[in-house]
Amino acid sequence: MAIYVGEQEKKRFVVSVSLLSEPTFQQLLHQAEEEFGYNHPMGGLTIPCSEDVFTDLASRLGEF
Secondary structure, eight states: OEEEEOSSSOEEEEOOGGGGGOHHHHHHHHHHHHHHTTOOTTSSEEEOSOHHHHHHHHHHTTOO
16 A cells, blocks of 8 residues: 655655554554545545654554
8 A cells, every 4th residue: 555654745655554453553544634634635645744753663563
């Protein structure tokens, strides 16, 4: 699944759909819902956090 991450400039990551079931990742999804609703301007899921926060979380969850 493609995800766009970043506060200003967005970077595209491809992650496993199984990441959606992780509680920590679900918190990021909730933030995305609050900021963007269901309108994701990049055409894919957009997560409004820094790239460093996302890559740290993804690596702890075994994604990278």
